[in-house]
Amino acid sequence: MSLPHPDRLLLAFDRALRTVSAQAKSSRPNPAAHILTDNLSEQEQKHSAGLMRVNHVGEICAQALYDAQSSFSHTPVVARQLQHSCVEEEDHLAWTANRLKELNSRTSLLSPLWYAGAYACGVVAAKCGDAASLGFVVETERQVEAHLASHLQALPQNDAKSRAIVEQMRVDEVAHGAAAQSLGASEMPLPVRTGMKLMAKIMTTTAYYV
Template identity: 25%
Template sequence: MSNSLNKEKLDSILRVDHAGETAAAKIYDGQLAILKNTPVGPTIQHMKDQEQEHLDTFNKLLVENDTRPTALLPLWNVMGFGLGVASAVLGEKAAMACTIAVEEVIGEHYAKQAEILDDEHKDLKSTLIKFRDDELDHLETGVEHDGKSAPGYQLMKAVVQMGCRTAIKISEKI
């Protein structure tokens, strides 16, 4: 018996990644709504543009693989935008703390997925590794912009990461 991924597992990977990139793009949209015309605006815009590229890739992959998106896409849109706005309202450091929290989880998530993909899915595997690198760049950006010194950093990180991990679990299934 082959240990290659079945269609169900592949669908689950594409669905959760599409959901995550939808939310990621919305988080940066929300942050830009508040911080666009500040010194950190172009940095956030750059991350937003990369999330949009990631999202475009998964939109294409969903169509190619005949995979339906998560049923909760509208929810992730609203939650992502809300998290972006809420973090940015607290200031630039809080926005960057949010980035650190989110990107750490997404980076780990892509690394784990890439690990289970074999040669049969080497294109997808290299896409996920490339995206993981982008997410880790975003994490680094958050650190460089002093996200870790945001007031309440540890608590905020814990709450945001718990939310991300829950959203991942849900989007893998529905």
């Protein structure tokens, strides 16, 4: 049974608060839990923290996007798939927040802004219809997978904890994109894909520091 509209709004508000306040909880074990030690210099630790803060912001945006798109989707099967992906993205959110604590760093100071902007994008995508919304997911996950692959190259070689988290995130993002594609995603027009890349560039550059 679908929830009454006020209840959906309350759940969305609760999710937003937990997301931006770094209170997310994972449903799966942290892939770095078995790695017991770090051997990072001060400079390497700072660089890893910047990259993991970027990844945490990406997961804030993923929570907002999936929450908005599932709430405004047009068919139950699409809503269920988006909600499933959202749960796995919350794992990523919790893992990256925990890693930032281990690196003696913090999450982005602009988290509420990232969430609000991504939620608005998710609503617009959903209002364009399920095929377009799923296409937005496919393109987002394609770009995120490439971004995570670049982080595997950029992270310090001896930062095994961050690498384990990022690799599992990359695997999950590929699966989310494939699932959306299988449900009938449409191809995003080139101007939209270009705009998404530009927005992602602004976000990643800013979140590394702020």
